[in-house]
Each structure stands twice: as structure tokens, then as C-alpha cells.
Amino acid sequence: MKYLKYLLFGILFGIILVKAEMISWFRIQEMFRLQSFHMYGIIGSAVLTGIISVWLIRRFNIKTIHGETVVIPEKKFNRGQIYGGLLFGLGWAMTGACPGPLFAQAGTGAAAVSVTILSAIAGTWLYGRFREKLPH
Amino acid sequence: MIAFFQQPWPWYVAGPLIGLLVPALLLTGNKTFGISSNFRHICAACAPGNIPFFKFNWKKESWNFVFAIGILAGGWIAVTLLGNGQPASIHPSLAADLAVYGIQPEVAMVPSTLFGIDQLFTVRGLILMVGGGLLVGFGTRYAGGCTSGHSIMGLSALQWPSLVATVAFMAGGFLMANLILPYLLAL
Numbered sequence: 001m002k003y004l005k006y007l008l009f010g011i012l013f014g015i016i017l018v019k020a021e022m023i024s025w026f027r028i029q030e031m032f033r034l035q036s037f038h039m040y041g042i043i044g045s046a047v048l049t050g051i052i053s054v055w056l057i058r059r060f061n062i063k064t065i066h067g068e069t070v071v072i073p074e075k076k077f078n079r080g081q082i083y084g085g086l087l088f089g090l091g092w093a094m095t096g097a098c099p100g101p102l103f104a105q106a107g108t109g110a111a112a113v114s115v116t117i118l119s120a121i122a123g124t125w126l127y128g129r130f131r132e133k134l135p136h
Numbered sequence: 137m138i139a140f141f142q143q144p145w146p147w148y149v150a151g152p153l154i155g156l157l158v159p160a161l162l163l164t165g166n167k168t169f170g171i172s173s174n175f176r177h178i179c180a181a182c183a184p185g186n187i188p189f190f191k192f193n194w195k196k197e198s199w200n201f202v203f204a205i206g207i208l209a210g211g212w213i214a215v216t217l218l219g220n221g222q223p224a225s226i227h228p229s230l231a232a233d234l235a236v237y238g239i240q241p242e243v244a245m246v247p248s249t250l251f252g253i254d255q256l257f258t259v260r261g262l263i264l265m266v267g268g269g270l271l272v273g274f275g276t277r278y279a280g281g282c283t284s285g286h287s288i289m290g291l292s293a294l295q296w297p298s299l300v301a302t303v304a305f306m307a308g309g310f311l312m313a314n315l316i317l318p319y320l321l322a323l
Contacts, residue, residue, distance in 0.1 A: 003202040004159075005204065006202045009157060009226065010210060012157070014319040015211075015214045015218065016153050019150070019218060021147075024245035024246075025236075026294070027245075028198070029317075030230055041148065045147065045180070046152065046154040046155040050155040050158040050291065053156065053292065054292045062163065066165075072183070075308075078280075080278045081298075081301040082191050082278055086156055086311075087275030089308015089312065090271050091270070091272035091275055093190075093317060094268030098284070099174070099276060103207040104210060106213065107210065111253055119269025119270045120273030120276075121273060123274035124274065124276070125179045125311070126274040127189075127278050129181060132286055
């Protein structure tokens with residue numbers, strides 16, 4: 001039962017991804033060809049809302065519903081963010097989807113996307129397997 | 137009422153709603169918004185193969201999997217109950233470019249001419265689905281996050297490594313969409 005809220009947040013996110021056409025392969029192509037403001041508007045306003053929210057939480061030390069202090073793990077820089085980021089970007093423009101939209105695409109009945117999801121799991125596995133040999 | 141929700145939602149509605157998921161997850165369970173970690177959790181649960189990167193208590197991260205299942209269900213609800221049956225309008229110059237490769241706008245947001253089951257038996261489809269999927273899975277983990285974890289969550293918390301990652305995501309996307317993809321679509 002304690003996971004029900006995450007299911008509901010996921011459902012909300014999935015509906016937004018589809019209704020705002022963020023899972024559309026065409027919208028992603030338009031974004032990378034600078035032919036539409038749509039995706040930039042979404043990501044920009046989402047980040048702005050997030051920045052204000054996190055600032056308010058920190059400024060007023062707002063606690064979770066369980067009374068805990070909110071903890072956001074710090075992301076440490078390593079060169080993987082550049083190399084991995086570039087590789088992910090290539091795949092993003094090919095599939096027209098980042099990981100969240102992949103699940104939403106599958107939900108809309110695009111059955112072949114399950115192959116893309118399995119490939120993404122395989123890609124993650126390969127990273128884990130060869131992690132020590134990669135520059136970070 | 138329903139018709140109101142069936143139209144495509146504008147960016148200024150979708151963006152702030154997605155942004156609000158950040159405080160929603162933080163305040164209801166101290167969780168940080170992110171999706172791509174799920175792939176790592178699935179590896180750890182199904183095929184850890186004695187790899188250190190996959191030896192951790194993945195059961196503690198089950199909420200993230202429930203979140204992903206929710207996204208899948210949300211996708212289904214959006215097309216079944218809130219669909220409008222209209223093909224997405226696309227930029228005329230993109231439409232003209234794609235028509236050359238036989239790709240037309242469809243009601244489905246994932247064009248079946250590229251991502252249909254039958255396309256898995258073509259070189260083009262295989263490269264886009266399997267090759268693209270591998271890059272998404274490998275790249276997001278190498279970068280330590282995806283558009284959700286870095287570009288939304290990381291930037292919301294003003295973490296500069298996430299800005300580096302976001303710039304790299306966009307650079308890779310621009311490179312693929314403009315310089316490489318035309319050759320792949322021609323296959």
C-alpha cells in the first residue's frame with residue numbers, strides 16, 4: 001500500500017507524457033532540428049517549477065509527510081556525464097524516447113518498443129560489465 | 137469536459153505539472169525523480185552475474201519500478217480514455233523530409249513505419265530499436281541519469297554535473313538527428 005502513491009504519480013506522469021506529445025518521435029525530431037519550441041517549453045518550465053520547489057523546501061526546511069528532513073543526494077562530476085551523455089543523446093534522437101517515455105510508449109500499445117526497453121536493459125548491463133575499463 | 141482533456145496539452149500545462157513531481161516525490165517519501173535507474177535495478181534483480189555494479193539491495197528501490205509501471209499504465213489510459221484520434225501535426229519541413237523515406241504522420245506517436253513489429257526484420261528498424269535502445273541504456277547509466285534524473289531533478293537542485301550531462305544529451309541528439317539519422321532512415 002505504501003507504494004500506491006508512486007503508482008499514482010507514475011500514472012499522472014504517463015498521461016502527461018502522452019497528452020503533451022512528449023513521447024512522439026516527431027516532436028523529438030522537431031526539437032533537435034529546432035523546428036518547434038514545444039519540448040524546450042516543457043523542459044524549461046518543468047525545471048523552473050522544480051528549482052522553485054526545491055528552493056522553497058530548503059529555505060523553509062519543509063519536512064516530508066513522515067516528518068523527515070528532505071535529502072537530495074549530491075551528484076558528483078565525472079567524465080561519464082560527458083561520454084555517456086553523448087551516447088544517450090544519440091539513442092534519444094534515434095528512438096525518440098528517453099527512459100520515461102519508453103515506458104509510456106509501450107503503454108500506448110507500441111508493442112515493438114518492448115524490444116527497445118529490453119535493449120536498454122542490455123545496454124545498462126553492458127555498462128555494468130565493462131564499467132571498470134571505461135574512462136570516468 | 138472529457139473533450140477538454142482530449143486535446144493535446146500545451147507546454148505550459150505539461151511542464152509545470154512535471155516540475156511538481158519533484159516536490160511530490162521528495163515530500164511524500166524522500167525520493168528523487170528519476171527513471172533510468174530502473175534498468176540497473178532490473179539487471180541486479182535478474183542477471184547480476186557477479187558484477188559489482190549490480191550487487192546492491194535493489195529491493196529497497198522497488199518504488200522506482202512501481203513508478204515505471206504507473207507510467208506504462210498512464211500511457212495506456214491516455215490513449216484509451218483521453219485519445220482524440222487525430223494524427224499529431226508536424227512541422228511542414230520535417231514532414232517533407234520524412235516523406236522522402238516513406239514516413240507519414242500517424243495517430244500513433246511512435247511511427248509504425250519505423251517502430252512496428254515487422255520493422256524488427258529490417259536493418260533500419262533493427263538499428264533504430266535495438267541499437268537505439270542499447271545507446272539509451274548504456275549512455276544513461278554511464279552518465280549517471282537520464283532526462284528525468286539529470287535534466288529535471290538534477291537541474292532543479294542546481295547540481296552543475298547535471299547541467300554538463302544535459303548539454304551532452306542535447307549535443308548527442310543534435311548530432312544524431314541532423315547528421316547521422318538521415319543516413320539511417322535511407323537504409
